[in-house]
Amino acid sequence: MVLAASAGVLPLALTACKGVQVLGTPPPPPADIRLLRAAIAAEEQMVARYAAALHTLKITVGTHPTYPQTVRVTGLTRVAREHTEHLDELKSRLIQNTPLPHGAAPAQLPTSTEDLFAALEHAEQAASDRLIGQLDGLPPSFAQLVASIAASEATHVPYLRNLKAGRP
């Protein structure tokens, strides 16, 4: 199912005698489209957060990484890829005729490995909880996608805990 994002465009009417006439304030987009756009913005933030985390981790690792450090970089790359898949799938549900608003830049990430992973775990759990709380009233197939992404993001939490400990 694809949701149309047309409500952000100012409605215009063409009439024979008055030419182009502005009809007034556009109605707000339906709740499912608002949620889809918010979910896309949140997932974009998550992708940016992981790109920043990988950058930080690679700087920390340097040119002679230890085994746990290599495991962490490989694991984070995998989770980052899953977020990109979430983002691509969410975007595919939107027929876009207005530019999507960019989400706010993710908060600055800590530089210590321990705190960096703790921040990512927190972001994943919060994203999962938020998505599960937004299912009411969504069309069935979109609700299924949101629930599946919420589950995926929750599974990243124990995965990140293992990575933090250097376990693949």
Add this chain to the structure above:
Amino acid sequence: MSPAELRALQDALAAEQAASFGYGVLGAHLSGAEQRQARADWVAHQVARDQLTAMITAAGWKPIPSAVSYQLPVAVHSAATARALAIDIENRVTQEYIALVAVTSPSVREFAARQTRATALRAVAWSGNPQAFPGLRVD
């Protein structure tokens, strides 16, 4: 409750009944922490089974009975095959809960979404590998 909603609830119940049976088999091939994990997961499936039974009954329908025995998708004869069965069980139950998320009743949908998350977490605990879209096939 529509016939489609009832069918989705009954399918989830059938999956939980099969999961409860499967964990009873696989737990015997594990030891230590893995056996404790299997026992906890077994209890979680039994609790979910009972919740689904109560939801169907409360809606005025008769829950499907559990089978006496189930043909397991993985022949269990070692710890490795026990783990493989646990992963298979969790993935199958996740699919049923994602199907149940399509039900529009808010309470049923939230229950299904929380169970989807719980089964996906159990799957990753056994496999070590998260999935991008638990329970869904995304092409």
